[in-house]
Amino acid sequence: MAQSPQTAPIQTVKDAWWEPKIDRATLKGLMKRSNGPGFFFLAIWFSLLFVMGLAIHFTQGSWLVVPSILCYGIVLGFAYAPSHECAHGTAFRTRWLNEAVFWLSSFIWVESPTHRRFAHSHHHTYTWHWKVDAQMGYTNPVKLITWFGDIIGLVEFWPRAKLTVRHASGRVLDRERVYLPDNQIPIMVREARILLAGYLLLITWAIVGQTWAPFLYFFIPRFTGAIGVYSFITTQHMAMQQDVYDHRLSTRSMTNSWLSRVLYWNMNYHIEHHLFPTIPFHALPALNEVIKDQLPEPSPSLLGAHIEIVQTILAQRRDPSTHAYHPLPPGTGGAAPMNVTS
Template sequence: MSTQPDMSEPLWYRVKLEKKTMKKLQGRTNWQGLVWFGTYAGALGFFATFAVLDVLPVWARVVSFLAYSTVYCFSEAILHETHHRTAFRSSWLNETVHYIAGLLAFKEPIRDRWLHAGHHTYTNYPNIDPEIVLEPPPHFRFLAMDLLRLRFVPSWLWDSVRNMFGPDVLAKRFVPVSEHATIRRSATACVAVYVAVIAAAVIFQTWWPILFVFAARFVGSGLHAWITLPQHVGLATEVPDWRQNTRTILTNPINRFLAWNMTYHVEHHMNPTVPFHALPALYGKIEHDCPRPTHPHGQRGGKCFRLYGGKKKTRAISSCDPFPSPRRKP
């Protein structure tokens, strides 16, 4: 009996919008991506500078390093946006930032782009969706590990090492054969960069390269993970409706900026060609037919993380939020 999952594409529900409206929302620019990425890079430079200044007290340097690490880990958000080629209008600019973000996130970017496309096609379909974060039944003991990316980053790094020698199982499933050689070269380049960072630390006899590239990836993951983990956890599986298996998360403007507006996650899944800067406007257009957003610090957000408690004996996960009847646009 074959264990190969059914890979037929689901027929997804989408809130209908006028073509003129969609065309306007899909407009891409370079300047907005440059402002957001430039702010990200500037913040990294700012906090890194204060972290290494010997004239500062130890507590100030520690706080600066924690701030650096927190900002650093939002490289995942940048990688995600450039996966969709919506961060910049210019292709070369998008691909350059795409590769930089992949290196910082410890994800080989080309393979990860194809896997992310699979995630959009099979969102929350068990045994198919390559980005399911929490396999049922959930366990609370994994929450701290996942908030610090202790399970994910080593796995992503191993994926790069593995794909240096040929495609792994997920690459064979989701990546065209014509791209396998490109992924091998890209994975080799990624691993070479990480080896170079370690070599620099040894040659110059300093821990800073290790701290800024490797340690920061774990130390600062908490905020990004807290915002992104509830996006699909505990929602319906095998349902071709992003309103039922995806959450939009309410958070403050700073978090939205760091996350490149990926807190508007239902909206993004329904219309992945809409750039990050237009997602708030898209939210306003379709909110009448979507569930109320979740706040990660609120009661409903807390329910999502309690799914890690592991008390359910079945492999089924019930939705955190009752799905309301579609609301008509006033």
């Protein structure tokens, strides 16, 4: 009897994925964690936030405050990157540092650390398998409105806020229980309540202190600046092939500028990250050098990735089975949809 990804044992699913050929000693070396790169990337991020925050302060009362808030919000939205890396436990070698930054970035990102960690782990196990992957919010064929809504953050931001409120109330959906262990649910609920209390404290401060600061430096920019980070996140899988066990087909890597890579914590190497999610962000460029002859060519830029996505979406109107495809190097094999027998 054939098994679906939902019913197949997790190890069976993991074994089904295509893997590149790489020397074990090299792989082990790439997996070493370090505190230094995380501190460096955070320092760049905080420095930009400080400068943009000063811009908001000095432009209040003029129309220039609008672009100042937008620029600040774009940088703030990249809290996604440390939150994501901390969810993997690979941002820092020191565990408490990893957890402390995880909490800070998750507060900005608006998602409890425990839910983020387990939902994302599920995403890595079942990457881009429709109705299975916990973080797959749309399927092929994709609509242009879905693409547009995703890059400006509307598809994700409000559901994320509602998710936190629902978890704080203690309501957990059946589909969430698939990836959340029973003993982690009370922890997640408690975390959601702490996050919600933090947001309410900021609002209380604004009302009692008669200050716009919480709105100028958090709530408004967090929403309006979402387009920055979501324009990157959208490229990871949108319009790629789904329901296949080869990350090279379901995931998109791209070439970015140095500053983009720092803000995004090297997640432009997204195929590489999915192939080896336990390799820290700072080692992904080195991993790419080792296995790039087994990988498809990355999209040439952020703009290039979105042009490809839009072209694919338009092609899907004529043929719904169309998906974006980057040719695989000859002789590197591949993985077909899994058909496991029990």
